[in-house]
Amino acid sequence: MKRLATQLLGSRAKPKRIRHDILDKFEPEKGAAPKLSQVQHFIGHYKRTRLKESDFVEDMEILATGLKYYDEIGSIDPFIFGYEVEGGKPTFGDGTDEHPLVVGVSTPFMLKKLSYANEHIVHIDATYKLNQSGYPTIVLGVSDRARSFHPVAIFITSQVTGPIIHKVLVQLFNMYCVLTGELPEIRYCMADADKAQCNAVQSAVALKTRNPEKLVFLMCFFHVVKNVGEHVSKL
Known part of the structure; x- marks a missing residue:
């Protein structure tokens, strides 16, 4: 499910659309289907940690510090x-x-x-x-x-x-x-x-x-x- 979610995320699919596609493909049993809030949480975490996609000032400061120009670049x-x-x-x-x-x-x-x-x-x-x-x-x-x-x-x-x-x-x-x-x-x-x-x-x-x-x-x-x-x- 996570692999499908990340693939759909690459095409800019919204969390609600991703959840529907997961349900259509895997047809999980009642009670095992991921909630929309769970999908949103996973996508948000994946964007911040893997794609470095964030508009938080603290995250931008960390990114800028790690990508500073130096003489041997x-x-x-x-x-x-x-x-x-x-x-x-x-x-x-x-x-x-x-x-x-x-x-x-x-x-x-x-x-x-x-x-x-x-x-x-x-x-x-x-x-x-x-x-x-x-x-x-x-x-x-x-x-x-x-x-x-x-x-x-x-x-x-x-x-x-x-x-x-x-x-x-x-x-x-x-x-x-x-x-x-x-x-x-x-x-x-x-x-x-x-x-x-x-x-x-x-x-x-x-x-x-x-x-x-x-x-x-x-x-x-x-x-x-x-x-x-x-x-x-x-x-």
């Missing part, structure tokens, strides 16, 4: 960065505008892809459906002339605002400098049609990159079409 070993450190321990914002949550995940191999940003396009995009807790996920990467996308880092944030985009980029550029010993050079940056994002990108690039005067900010084609359509419909 392997090229494909993941590490967490972007958070504040107090007394040698990671601390996370409470999600307010004054103390936003910003947590980045990358590997040395991925982060070094930012070196191609001096010729190719850096992409910044946010989505809200990559984690079960609903936190915004900001994906950053570089695309090349062959139209291949190379992810550089993924950030979990409490909001998607200009100041948070600025902080995300500053943390990313700082981490790149720690890894390579030099600041990146950003030639093109593509993001949403949002003035706050544009200002955040320009301020972060001016602060933490080489040759910031060469930056060209681009709007993604989807937002070009969307905005043109909205303005044309008003004519």
Whole structure:
């Protein structure tokens, strides 16, 4: 039963659905069937202990401590960065505008892809459906002339605002400098049609990159079409 439950969990099935499938497959005798509360408890424990899926601050602190960046880290070993450190321990914002949550995940191999940003396009995009807790996920990467996308880092944030985009980029550029010993050079940056994002990108690039005067900010084609359509419909 537990094996079936974990398999169904991989397809994002809900506890109630998992319990029904268990009953249909095993047809347990009356009194032997698991209660919904038992299924929920097993799934919650499995997520926390095996999948490391948790939004508890204490669990996040443990995870960040175990995945800190260090000098001898392997090229494909993941590490967490972007958070504040107090007394040698990671601390996370409470999600307010004054103390936003910003947590980045990358590997040395991925982060070094930012070196191609001096010729190719850096992409910044946010989505809200990559984690079960609903936190915004900001994906950053570089695309090349062959139209291949190379992810550089993924950030979990409490909001998607200009100041948070600025902080995300500053943390990313700082981490790149720690890894390579030099600041990146950003030639093109593509993001949403949002003035706050544009200002955040320009301020972060001016602060933490080489040759910031060469930056060209681009709007993604989807937002070009969307905005043109909205303005044309008003004519």
